Amino acid sequence: xxxxSVSVSRGHIIMVxxxxxxxxxxxxxxxxxxxxxxxxxxxxxxxxxxxKSVVVYLEDEDRAIKxxxxxxxxxxxxxxxxxxxxxxxxxSIINRASGKRRHRVVEEV
Numbered sequence: 001x002x003x004x005s006v007s008v009s010r011g012h013i014i015m016v017x018x019x020x021x022x023x024x025x026x027x028x029x030x031x032x033x034x035x036x037x038x039x040x041x042x043x044x045x046x047x048x049x050x051x052k053s054v055v056v057y058l059e060d061e062d063r064a065i066k067x068x069x070x071x072x073x074x075x076x077x078x079x080x081x082x083x084x085x086x087x088x089x090x091x092s093i094i095n096r097a098s099g100k101r102r103h104r105v106v107e108e109v
Contacts, residue, residue, distance in 0.1 A: 001099045004099050010016070026060070026064070026065055029034045029057060029060070029065055029068075030064060030068050031063055033054070033057070033065070033068040033069060033071075034068055034072070034073045034094060036054070036072050036076070037071055037072035037076075038075075041076065041079045042079050042082055043079075043082065044079065044080070045080045046076045046080055047077065047080045049076075049078070050072075050073055050076040050077065050080075054069055054072055054076065055069070056103065057069045058070075
């Protein structure tokens, strides 16, 4: 998580978050992982991307990065499974299959 600094001016407390350009190293990696984890990728299969671009950070020495990698990877995998499920078992496919069954039953009668 980006570090915040506190400024006190005439009794007012102001929280100042550094700009992305000021971040580097592990703070930048953590920001990227958290952003990736919270972005809505539902319906998109990102397993290959996650394996190539996210899992490599599991070898980082920073425990906070490892935690963010695990959470990010889990979200990407869950979204990928929802994409796979929605394409393989979409309502239109299920309706077509049940429609064919109904058609066969009507023909047999």
